[in-house]
Amino acid sequence: MYSADTPVLPPGKLVEQTLAWLTSFTGSSAAAASHGLHIGSKRICLRFFSHCAERLILPALSHLLTEESGGSDLQVNIVDSSLTNPPEEVLSSHVSVNYAHAVEESFPVFFYQTREIKVAFCVDRTISEISIFDASARQAIVWCELRSAARRIPIERICSPLRILLSWFFQSEDICLLHAGAVGSSSGGIIFAGKSRAGKTTCALSAAQAGLGYAGDDSVLVSTSGLPIVYSVYNTARLVREDLCRFPFVQSGLTGDTANEDDKHQIFFYPKLKNMLCHQFPLRAIVIPVVADGRSQLKKAGPITALKALAPSTLLHAPGDSADLLKKMRKLVETVPCCSLFCGSDRQQTASIIRSLCLGDLRHDCDAQ
Amino acid sequence: MYAVRRWIMNTNQSYKLFNKKILSETVNGETLIVNLEVGHYFTLQGIGSFIWQLLLHGLSVEKISALIVNQGNCDTRRVASDIDAFIAELVQEKLIRPCAQPANAFIEQIDESVLGGFSPDGSYMKPAFQKFTDMEALLLADPIHEFTDQTIEPVQ
Numbered sequence: 001m002y003s004a005d006t007p008v009l010p011p012g013k014l015v016e017q018t019l020a021w022l023t024s025f026t027g028s029s030a031a032a033a034s035h036g037l038h039i040g041s042k043r044i045c046l047r048f049f050s051h052c053a054e055r056l057i058l059p060a061l062s063h064l065l066t067e068e069s070g071g072s073d074l075q076v077n078i079v080d081s082s083l084t085n086p087p088e089e090v091l092s093s094h095v096s097v098n099y100a101h102a103v104e105e106s107f108p109v110f111f112y113q114t115r116e117i118k119v120a121f122c123v124d125r126t127i128s129e130i131s132i133f134d135a136s137a138r139q140a141i142v143w144c145e146l147r148s149a150a151r152r153i154p155i156e157r158i159c160s161p162l163r164i165l166l167s168w169f170f171q172s173e174d175i176c177l178l179h180a181g182a183v184g185s186s187s188g189g190i191i192f193a194g195k196s197r198a199g200k201t202t203c204a205l206s207a208a209q210a211g212l213g214y215a216g217d218d219s220v221l222v223s224t225s226g227l228p229i230v231y232s233v234y235n236t237a238r239l240v241r242e243d244l245c246r247f248p249f250v251q252s253g254l255t256g257d258t259a260n261e262d263d264k265h266q267i268f269f270y271p272k273l274k275n276m277l278c279h280q281f282p283l284r285a286i287v288i289p290v291v292a293d294g295r296s297q298l299k300k301a302g303p304i305t306a307l308k309a310l311a312p313s314t315l316l317h318a319p320g321d322s323a324d325l326l327k328k329m330r331k332l333v334e335t336v337p338c339c340s341l342f343c344g345s346d347r348q349q350t351a352s353i354i355r356s357l358c359l360g361d362l363r364h365d366c367d368a369q
Numbered sequence: 370m371y372a373v374r375r376w377i378m379n380t381n382q383s384y385k386l387f388n389k390k391i392l393s394e395t396v397n398g399e400t401l402i403v404n405l406e407v408g409h410y411f412t413l414q415g416i417g418s419f420i421w422q423l424l425l426h427g428l429s430v431e432k433i434s435a436l437i438v439n440q441g442n443c444d445t446r447r448v449a450s451d452i453d454a455f456i457a458e459l460v461q462e463k464l465i466r467p468c469a470q471p472a473n474a475f476i477e478q479i480d481e482s483v484l485g486g487f488s489p490d491g492s493y494m495k496p497a498f499q500k501f502t503d504m505e506a507l508l509l510a511d512p513i514h515e516f517t518d519q520t521i522e523p524v525q
């Protein structure tokens with residue numbers, strides 16, 4: 001089923017062949033739409049070969065669109081199932097993972113890499129995505145399945161599109177794509193670290209409601225060289241139905257595509273809530289939210305406590321050079337103050353503490369407020 | 370007659386990380402270990418973190434015992450027994466495995482910051498780790514099967 005006898009193509013060749021294959025379907029190498037984005041201080045060009053994929057992927061990133069012309073640091077060619085089948089035949093000449101078998105076995109993520117090329121097959125039952133990244137050519141190809149009769153598109157694909165690809169690209173740039181939320185202003189901000197349902201979204205939305213800039217609830221970029229800078233990647237938030245009434249301001253960012261009973265609702269801050277967004281800021285603290293009773297309290301946390309909150313879920317979300325990513329996160333927790341925020345029922349008080357933290361004020365470090 | 374099975378530690382034995390899916394970082398004398406295969410992670414404090422770092426430096430159990438005994442006022446037999454049990458647990462968790470080759474490490478090569486594994490008051494405490502399994506579900510929902518040009522078989 002898997003063999004090691006497949007040829008290893010030179011860097012660039014896989015992307016080149018896949019693009020040629022793609023052109024054979026579209027009849028042209030011209031994209032249906034191209035968009036330049038400023039993501040984490042880099043310029044990334046997204047080339048959509050169909051407007052279906054554009055409608056799926058672009059909204060979460062649209063606050064980072066730029067009209068500036070010029071070269072790009074990464075070009076991502078995006079094609080979807082409305083246009084072609086997965087590029088199996090091209091990949092099979094290089095990557096000895098049988099895509100059909102991956103689907104059949106329901107292995108959600110296959111990951112393959114050489115020194116220069118990384119390929120991920122993300123299979124979520126009947127909804128699939130293939131990402132191919134060529135570091136030396138600074139080119140990427142993403143094939144995504146748009147919709148299956150059996151299943152909805154997972155909310156992660158809508159709220160955090162291209163996450164694996166961006167994680168790969170930025171790993172070579174001293175910037176980490178972290179599993180964290182973030183709020184702040186141009187003078188400074190914080191990230192919320194913790195596993196899913198730890199309170200990252202609640203903290204981020206409480207702070208946004210109180211006037212702080214929103215940079216994300218689940219994935220943000222943080223530079224690890226020099227003064228750490230947080231960069232917003234996605235203008236989205238995910239909220240369970242019962243929490244919608246706690247944050248009425250998000251109603252205008254709700255998409256018409258309502259969530260299932262058990263799913264979260266997807267909220268887009270761009271364009272209707274764009275004034276609430278903050279694109280980048282210096283990182284003042286790493287905050288671990290903890291759901292608690294009573295008044296909100298802040299307590300200093302050791303770097304290993306912060307690393308424990310930040311690293312496992314970040315690593316498990318991003319196949320690739322995990323050891324390097326862990327080292328970068330270690331550097332981050334050593335550089336930036338870390339604290340646990342015990343979030344009581346008074347969200348305004350919680351937001352007040354977060355505001356102080358964004359200014360670098362850690363004086364809330366006491367057991368009783 | 371009962372067969373008695375017990376862990377018999379070869380004190381000249383050295384260990385290394387079980388595989389590439391085991392990652393660890395140590396900050397201020399505390400260590401985080403992540404097992405990317407199963408999604409478990411572990412924290413080590415004090416003496417546990419100290420032993421972990423020495424193991425990764427390739428020191429044998431015997432050398433680690435000697436170092437700990439020399440560092441603090443503690444009973445040699447108790448230290449040896451504790452280390453045996455601790456390493457057995459690390460092996461059982463598939464975090465480390467014995468090295469085929471004897472270690473060629475010298476204590477002099479170790480960063481002095483490593484030698485601080487005792488409790489804050491300097492007393493000896495039995496090594497232990499905390500294990501966290503709350504990420505297991507995430508990995509089960511989204512397992513990563515990794516391939517490289519050297520290893521094409523799925524990582525199990």
